[in-house]
Amino acid sequence: MADNSFSDGVPSDALEAAKNASNTEKLTDQVMQNPQVLAALQERLDNVSHTPSSYIETLPKAVKRRINALKQLQVKCAHIEAKFYEEVHDLERKYAALYQPLFDKRREFITGDVEPTDAESEWHSENEEEDKLAGDVKSKVVIAEKEVATAEEPNPKGIPEFWFTIFRNVDMLSELVQEYDEPILKHLQDIKVKFSDPGQPMSFVLEFHFEPNDYFTNSVLTKTYKMKSEPDKADPFSFEGPEIVDCDGCVIDWKKGKNVTVKTIKKKQKHKGRGTVRTITKQVPNDSFFNFFSPLKASGDGESLDEDSEFTLASDFEIGHFFRERIVPRAVLYFTGEAIEDDDNVRGQGCPEGQLGVPWWRGTGQGWSGTLGGLRAECQPVLGGPRVLAVSCLLPLSFG
Numbered sequence: 001m002a003d004n005s006f007s008d009g010v011p012s013d014a015l016e017a018a019k020n021a022s023n024t025e026k027l028t029d030q031v032m033q034n035p036q037v038l039a040a041l042q043e044r045l046d047n048v049s050h051t052p053s054s055y056i057e058t059l060p061k062a063v064k065r066r067i068n069a070l071k072q073l074q075v076k077c078a079h080i081e082a083k084f085y086e087e088v089h090d091l092e093r094k095y096a097a098l099y100q101p102l103f104d105k106r107r108e109f110i111t112g113d114v115e116p117t118d119a120e121s122e123w124h125s126e127n128e129e130e131d132k133l134a135g136d137v138k139s140k141v142v143i144a145e146k147e148v149a150t151a152e153e154p155n156p157k158g159i160p161e162f163w164f165t166i167f168r169n170v171d172m173l174s175e176l177v178q179e180y181d182e183p184i185l186k187h188l189q190d191i192k193v194k195f196s197d198p199g200q201p202m203s204f205v206l207e208f209h210f211e212p213n214d215y216f217t218n219s220v221l222t223k224t225y226k227m228k229s230e231p232d233k234a235d236p237f238s239f240e241g242p243e244i245v246d247c248d249g250c251v252i253d254w255k256k257g258k259n260v261t262v263k264t265i266k267k268k269q270k271h272k273g274r275g276t277v278r279t280i281t282k283q284v285p286n287d288s289f290f291n292f293f294s295p296l297k298a299s300g301d302g303e304s305l306d307e308d309s310e311f312t313l314a315s316d317f318e319i320g321h322f323f324r325e326r327i328v329p330r331a332v333l334y335f336t337g338e339a340i341e342d343d344d345n346v347r348g349q350g351c352p353e354g355q356l357g358v359p360w361w362r363g364t365g366q367g368w369s370g371t372l373g374g375l376r377a378e379c380q381p382v383l384g385g386p387r388v389l390a391v392s393c394l395l396p397l398s399f400g
Contacts, residue, residue, distance in 0.1 A: 071237075078231040078239045085229040085242050089202050093195040099329070106331070107190045111211075112158025159335075163188040166334045167289075172322060176289045180260045185289070187213040191331075193324050202227040202242060206323050215260075217253045221293050224248045225320045244317045249293035261288045292319070 056064070108114035164185045167173045177185065190209040196202055208221040226246045231239035252261075263286040270277050285291075296313050298305075305313065326339070333339035 075231065075236045078236050081241070082229045082231060082239065086202065089195065089229070089242070090198065093198070096193065096195055103190075103192070103328075107209075110159045110162045111189055112156075161186050162335055163191065163331075166327065166331060169334055169337055169340060170327070172319060173289075173327075176292065176319075178260070178288055181289045184213065184215045184260070187211050187215075191323065191328055193328050202229055204324055206320060214255065215258045216255060218250075221252060221290075222250045223293060223295070223320060225317070225324075244321070246298040247295045247316060247320065249295050252290060252293060260286060261290050261294070262286050292316070 056067070059067075105114070109116055164182065167177055167185055187210045188208060189211050190207075192207040192209070194205045194207060196204065203224055203226045205225075206223045208223075210216075210219060210221070212219075224247060225244050226248070227242045228245050229242040231237075252259075262283045264281055264283055266279055266281050268277055269280050295316050296305075296309055298313060327334060330339050
């Protein structure tokens with residue numbers, strides 16, 4: 001067989017390399033003659049050369065020294081800001097005590113323990129003129145017929161299914177409720193928010209008060225959200241206000257056969273040795289609103305959570321904050337749907353999806369990542385941290 005690896009004494013692979021080099025050189029010449037390509041390359045170079053960090057590197061040492069002094073001042077500002085939020089928490093606690101008598105009376109009206117007076121029941125509707133016209137028409141109806149209708153009108157105690165109706169009205173909550181949760185939630189009589197005592201670590205507790213029922217023996221179910229308001233020693237410039245860092249639930253004392261958070265399944269199991277098949281039953285987790293009281297724990301050992309866990313934890317924080325800032329203070333408006341209509345109107349005015357009425361948690365990169373962080377309001381800060389008015393979108397809260 002002829003040896004073709006050499007041509008006129010020159011190895012063939014050397015010839016091939018020379019040919020490729022020539023082609024590359026021609027291609028490079030063509031590219032460098034293209035003004036659009038040259039402009040794009042120049043833009044890339046300009047962007048690289050004009051980044052803030054590259055600019056700082058060019059400064060004299062004396063200027064860099066002064067910049068370091070500014071950073072020390074910034075850290076001191078962060079610690080002052082942390083103290084500000086601690087005092088805001090104290091103010092929230094103070095005013096929560098002023099709200100509570102009104103919320104207690106609200107509960108009495110809802111449960112029917114107290115009947116409101118005529119003065120307390122008077123309310124001037126925005127559609128008062130329409131109501132007056134409707135009343136004039138009704139006045140022409142035979143009085144006897146009106147008396148019969150009034151006699152037949154039911155008069156239930158209090159406001160039946162008040163809190164359950166709120167759960168149904170609010171999408172964020174209704175998504176958590178399964179069909180088998182509904183009869184339990186109809187026994188819910190009140191939801192309260194309690195702030196941590198002076199001198200104690202910053203936190204708030206959601207209390208769900210139930211009347212006696214056939215499902216569990218607890219009269220109150222609790223969910224505690226732990227917060228911190230201090231700059232991170234390793235990264236003080238990341239401080240943006242109080243953070244929810246963890247949450248604790250409570251043990252639900254379910255009555256026998258009434259635990260909706262688990263379900264029993266049957267599974268066939270084959271014996272490896274004898275080959276016989278038997279049917280076993282086991283309990284597995286079940287979707288339920290009441291899993292809200294058995295939350296995922298935040299990682300406290302420095303290890304990062306997986307993406308699904310971080311998303312679940314962020315959602316939990318979001319719901320807890322929504323109860324605290326929206327549902328409990330404005331319960332009647334979520335019962336009637338007026339607060340939901342206000343939220344929809346704000347969204348129609350350009351409030352981004354996910355920023356309306358509830359905090360939204362942003363991650364870094366794909367999915368959810370980073371540390372548990374920041375109840376920082378950047379859109380419309382008001383006293384008390386991240387809050388929302390009827391005509392404002394809720395401020396973004398950072399998650400990471």
